[in-house]
Amino acid sequence: MPRFHFSGTARSKERSAPLWSAARDDEIDWDAVKKPTEEELGEAWAQAISRYQLQTATPGIPVIDESLVPRASQKTLKAYRDICNHDIHGARIYGHPGSGLADSGFGKTEVRTGTKGEEIFAKLLTWDGILDHCVSFWSVWNPEADGHRNTRGADIDCILMFGSHILLVDVKNYRAGIDYHNLVPGKAMFCMYPKARVVAHEPYIFSANMAFAQHNLSTYLRANGSTSTVESFVVLVPASTGEAKLDSDISWPGDIHAMAYSDFVGMMKQRALDDPSYINFKPEKTKEEGYLASLVKSYGEVPLCSLEAPTDQNQWPIPVYDKLAGIAPKSAKEKQPRRHYQSRHLDQSNSPAKKPTGFIGKIPAFNLSKGSIACLSDKSGSLRYLNLKNTGGLLAAGEHGSGSVVCMTSIMASLVTSRKVDLRIIDCNGTSNFERFTDYVTSYTHLSDGIDLVCSEIQEVYTSIRSRQITMRKSGLDDYWQAAADCPFGFQVLFINECSRLFANPHIHKNDQTYLDDIKRYLQTIAKKGAKVGICVIILTQKPSAKALPNNLTQACNLRVCFRVARVATRKLILGSDLQKKVSFDSNPRRDIGMAYLRRGRQKPIKLQFLRVRPQVMDTAYPY
Numbered sequence: 001m002p003r004f005h006f007s008g009t010a011r012s013k014e015r016s017a018p019l020w021s022a023a024r025d026d027e028i029d030w031d032a033v034k035k036p037t038e039e040e041l042g043e044a045w046a047q048a049i050s051r052y053q054l055q056t057a058t059p060g061i062p063v064i065d066e067s068l069v070p071r072a073s074q075k076t077l078k079a080y081r082d083i084c085n086h087d088i089h090g091a092r093i094y095g096h097p098g099s100g101l102a103d104s105g106f107g108k109t110e111v112r113t114g115t116k117g118e119e120i121f122a123k124l125l126t127w128d129g130i131l132d133h134c135v136s137f138w139s140v141w142n143p144e145a146d147g148h149r150n151t152r153g154a155d156i157d158c159i160l161m162f163g164s165h166i167l168l169v170d171v172k173n174y175r176a177g178i179d180y181h182n183l184v185p186g187k188a189m190f191c192m193y194p195k196a197r198v199v200a201h202e203p204y205i206f207s208a209n210m211a212f213a214q215h216n217l218s219t220y221l222r223a224n225g226s227t228s229t230v231e232s233f234v235v236l237v238p239a240s241t242g243e244a245k246l247d248s249d250i251s252w253p254g255d256i257h258a259m260a261y262s263d264f265v266g267m268m269k270q271r272a273l274d275d276p277s278y279i280n281f282k283p284e285k286t287k288e289e290g291y292l293a294s295l296v297k298s299y300g301e302v303p304l305c306s307l308e309a310p311t312d313q314n315q316w317p318i319p320v321y322d323k324l325a326g327i328a329p330k331s332a333k334e335k336q337p338r339r340h341y342q343s344r345h346l347d348q349s350n351s352p353a354k355k356p357t358g359f360i361g362k363i364p365a366f367n368l369s370k371g372s373i374a375c376l377s378d379k380s381g382s383l384r385y386l387n388l389k390n391t392g393g394l395l396a397a398g399e400h401g402s403g404s405v406v407c408m409t410s411i412m413a414s415l416v417t418s419r420k421v422d423l424r425i426i427d428c429n430g431t432s433n434f435e436r437f438t439d440y441v442t443s444y445t446h447l448s449d450g451i452d453l454v455c456s457e458i459q460e461v462y463t464s465i466r467s468r469q470i471t472m473r474k475s476g477l478d479d480y481w482q483a484a485a486d487c488p489f490g491f492q493v494l495f496i497n498e499c500s501r502l503f504a505n506p507h508i509h510k511n512d513q514t515y516l517d518d519i520k521r522y523l524q525t526i527a528k529k530g531a532k533v534g535i536c537v538i539i540l541t542q543k544p545s546a547k548a549l550p551n552n553l554t555q556a557c558n559l560r561v562c563f564r565v566a567r568v569a570t571r572k573l574i575l576g577s578d579l580q581k582k583v584s585f586d587s588n589p590r591r592d593i594g595m596a597y598l599r600r601g602r603q604k605p606i607k608l609q610f611l612r613v614r615p616q617v618m619d620t621a622y623p624y
Contacts, residue, residue, distance in 0.1 A: 035205055036187040044183045048190065052181065055197050064199045066511045070177035070241040077456050080240045084449055086123040089328070090131025091281045093138070093321040095296035097122040100139030100155040116450060117173025118157050120237045121261070125160075128265050132323070133272070133281045135161045141295045142213045147220040147306055149295060154209045159292055161228075163277035166288070168217070168232040169264075170210045170252070175200055177241030180258075182250055189250050189258075210234065211254030221288065224307035228288050234258035240456045283324050285313055293317045358594050360611045363410070363621060366418040369485045373414045375407075376598075376608045384608055386411065388491075389481050391559045393527025393537050396596075397544040397574045398563020403594035407563075407610035408540050409433050412495060413622060416440045420490040424461065426454055428501035436624035447501060451508070455515040455522075461494045461535060462522040468533035480534030487534065494526065494537045500548035520550055527556035544570050562605070563596045564589060575599045 036044070046060050055063040072080075088097070098115030122138065125131045137159040141149040158169040174180075175191055183190045183203050191200045210232045218230045234252050236244045236259070243260050250258045259267075272279040290305035293316055305311040320329050364374045371389025378384055388394070398404035415421045416437055427434055428447040438444045445457050471488060472480065480487060496502070508516060526537045539557070541548050544565060554560075554573070562574040564585045571583050575597060581604055586592040594612055599605040 034187075036184040040184050041188065041203065044188070048181065048183060052192065053197050054192065054199060062199045064202060066201055067514050068193055068196065068198065068200065070193070072177070072240045072242065072452075072456050074460075076238075076242045077240050077460070080238065080453070081443065081445075081457075083120060083123050083127060083238075084445075084453065085443075086127055088119075088122045088126050088131075089321055089323070090126060090136055091133065091283075091323050092135045092319050093131065094136070094293045094317060094319050095138035095140070095298045096320060097138045097158070100297040112448065113173050113450075114171075116448075117237050118171050120173070120239075121158065121169070121171045121235065124237065124261055124265070128268075130160070130265065130268055133162065133279055135289055137161070137292050137296050139297045140292065141297055142209070143216050143220055143295060145216045145219045147224075147291070147308075148304070150216075154207065155297055156210075156213050161289060161292065163282060164228045164288075165275075165277060166217070166221075166228050166230045166292075168210060168213055168230065170232070170234045170256075172234060172236045172258075173239070174204070174236050174244065176236075176239035176244050178244060180236075180244055180246045180250060182247055185249070186251055186253060186255075189246075191244070206252045208253040210252055210256050214254060214256070221307070226288055226307060232256045233264060235264045236260050238262075239450070240452050285316075290316045293319075358609055358612060359614050360410075361614055361617060363413045363417060363613050363617065364611070366414045366421060368418060368420045368491060371481060371484065371491070373411060375410060375414065375611050377611060378608055388493075388536055389484075390531045391536050392529065392531035393523075393553075393557030394539070394559045394561065395549070395554060395557040395574065396538065396540045396561040396563070397549065397565065398542060398596065399544075399565055400542050401589055402542075402563035402565070402592070402596075403610065403612065404540060404542060404563040404596075405433055406612045407594050407596075408495075408497075408538075409436075409618065410611070410613040411538075412437055413613060413618060415493055416622070418491075420485070422490050422492040424457060424492075424494050426457060426494070426496045428496065428498045432497055433624065434495075434497055436618075436622040440622070451502075451512045451515045451519075454502075455519050458494065458519055458522045458526075461492065461537075462526055464492065465526065465529055465533055465535060468535070472533065479532050484534060489534070492530075492535045494535070496523075496537070496539045498541055498543070499539050500541045500543040500545065503550055504543070504545055504547035520553060524553050524556045527553065527558070531558070544574055546573060549573060558601050560599050561596050562599075563594075564592050571597075575605055576602070578602065579605070581605060 042060065045062060048054060049056055049060070049062055057063050097118035118138065122131070138157070140156040140159055141151060142154065142156060144150050156168050157171040160167040160169065178191050178200050179194050180189050180191045186206070188203045188205050190203045192198060193200055214230050214232045221228050221230065232254070234256055236246065238261055243262060246258055246260055252258060268278065287305070287307055287310045290311060290313065291307055294302055294305040296317060299317040302317055303311065303315065305316060319325070319327055321327060366373050372385040372387045374383055375386050376384035396404060396408060412423070412434060415423050423441045424443045425434055425437065425441050426445045426447070430448065443457060445454055447454055468480070468489065472478070475488070477483060477487070484491065502516070502519070523537055523539070526535060530536055560575050562571055562583065565571050565574065572579050575583065576599065583597050583605060585595065594610040595607065596610055597605040597607050
């Protein structure tokens with residue numbers, strides 16, 4: 001099996017031996033599933049402070065600081081980004097990772113984090129080839145001892161079935177890149193920054209959910225003549241900052257061992273060497289598979305395929321992925337080539353248009369030597385150019401229906417078609433028109449992927465400013481645009497769609513404030529210093545406000561575009577508080593689609609028409 005590995009996280013061989021002996025249901029000490037008392041936690045903290053030399057605020061109470069964030073190395077960041085962009089597939093898959101959290105009763109942040117963790121786990125298992133050797137089930141109802149669904153408690157994140165071996169997995173998307181230690185054995189653990197000796201989170205109190213799930217499933221299978229074995233594991237998935245390091249003796253109630261993903265995949269690799277059933281996938285379906293499939297939450301209240309009265313396989317839930325049957329998710333799209341050049345859709349003409357209709361029949365070309373796109377027209381109908389040369393930051397804002405999104409889509413299409421543009425998109429919307437470019441850009445990151453990953457993507461562009469300065473200095477260049485066409489690196493564009501969801505989002509967790517502060521600082525620096533090294537950040541919003549457009553960042557953008565906005569105060573927010581010239585739009589919003597005021601620096605704003613590529617042309621070039 002191929003192996004995905006985060007360096008420096010594997011356990012030593014001396015300490016890993018007991019880890020692989022997973023708990024059986026008859027070993028469970030039911031007294032141990034009780035949550036720790038305040039007295040137990042107090043005594044445990046005193047011992048942990050002494051053992052790990054933790055910093056304390058008051059005697060017996062450790063300093064807990066969630067604001068410190070481990071920095072991601074470029075190697076780890078790239079590995080994590082590759083996993084996030086990976087597809088999920090396998091021999092046979094029932095359900096969708098994280099789909100059961102919607103009705104879990106958790107808050108929005110917990111649901112988003114949990115869903116992301118289960119998706120990462122599925123993608124890692126795909127990457128390492130494990131899902132090709134088993135039947136997997138995702139977001140599964142907990143079974144009762146009599147086999148019925150327990151619809152009241154938490155679900156089972158993942159079940160892997162290798163022949164007669166059934167593995168229950170509780171996936172944890174906890175803080176990564178730091179150390180985890182026992183606090184109250186079998187009941188609680190804590191995490192810490194090893195260098196600072198500071199606790200990084202409130203103690204994690206263990207749930208007995210997996211102990212009950214394992215006991216009930218084992219009881220039901222055994223009562224109905226099944227020879228399948230049931231084991232349980234808690235697995236912490238990695239993040240952009242690397243992988244967590246866990247003590248080898250950390251166990252959830254029921255002696256269910258917790259481990260990092262690299263330890264889990266190492267265990268599976270060893271089992272494949274020792275037991276052929278872990279590597280030789282048998283396509284024949286068993287009654288156990290039918291039963292587990294009917295417990296998958298995404299299928300709803302389907303009839304239970306009980307073991308005592310097996311259901312015909314034609315009545316079983318249909319897998320979302322079945323390699324042998326040729327079943328794949330309906331949403332899966334065939335991968336396109338990385339760059340998609342369609343010369344028939346490129347407009348390289350500089351001739352003026354006769355009438356400013358607002359639409360053009362071809363995707364305008366990006367002229368690298370001039371840094372311009374022929375995508376504007378004035379009131380006389382003459383073609384004008386959007387000049388990105390010497391533009392470190394471009395801020396564009398307009399209300400819904402102003403044409404800001406379709407106009408920016410045309411600009412992105414022009415950049416995508418250029419061989420010398422390194423385009424990176426950060427999409428803060430759940431879904432958007434810009435997703436059509438997913439397969440054609442250097443990277444496409446959703447805010448839902450996690451603010452840590454968004455921050456890392458922006459940081460990568462930020463750090464490239466320095467590396468470009470050094471390379472240019474060695475080549476005798478002071479300005480990228482002196483010889484853009486001959487420069488060893490291309491024009492780099494970072495596009496952020498709907499920044500209001502990033503900067504004015506009331507649901508951003510307080511623990512993410514550090515990331516948010518870093519993002520603002522990175523973007524402000526890119527906008528100020530990026531132009532000279534061939535880097536530009538383009539920021540778009542349809543919900544302009546003081547919070548959505550931080551003042552320091554707005555001031556750093558030397559090109560601002562204001563599409564139709566009703567309030568005068570908001571127009572000044574976009575174009576500058578020193579705005580003297582009257583800015584007005586047509587009384588009929590439909591006649592103003594694509595009309596915008598452009599202002600460079602402190603110059604007077606100019607009203608121009610943004611030309612949009614006709615929808616049929618865009619859909620042909622970049623289907624959505």
